[in-house]
Amino acid sequence: MSNAAAAAARRLKVSEISAKIFGNTFNPTNARTGNYILRQNFRGEHIVRYYPSEREMNMVKVPRLSRLVGMKLHDPDEMDRINVIDKRRERGKGAPKKGEGKRAALAKKKKR
Secondary structure, eight states: OOHHHHHHHHHHHHHHHHHHHHTOOOOTTOOOOOHHHHHSOOOHHHHHHHSOOHHHHHHHHHHHHHHHHTOOOOOHHHHHHHHHHHHHHHTTOSOOOTTOSHHHHHHHHHHO
């Protein structure tokens, strides 16, 4: 063994012992270990909470289904939406009736 090879082997041994002492991982080939992913906080619980449960989904469907059946249930979100639409219509900002929009007006002009 030459002097340079012996020095490199000694440096490798020292870094291995140092890693053991300080609790670091010894990775002489610099291979990718994926350790940065394992150090991150677990996100599974947040992801599970993001999607509504089956029961919550059924509660969302109840007001929609009740309209089909004819039941009168109070849906505050729907009531708010209808109130906002009514207020916009009063100010003249609501959606046009079917067949009275921009496209219909252009079509009427072309027919003349």
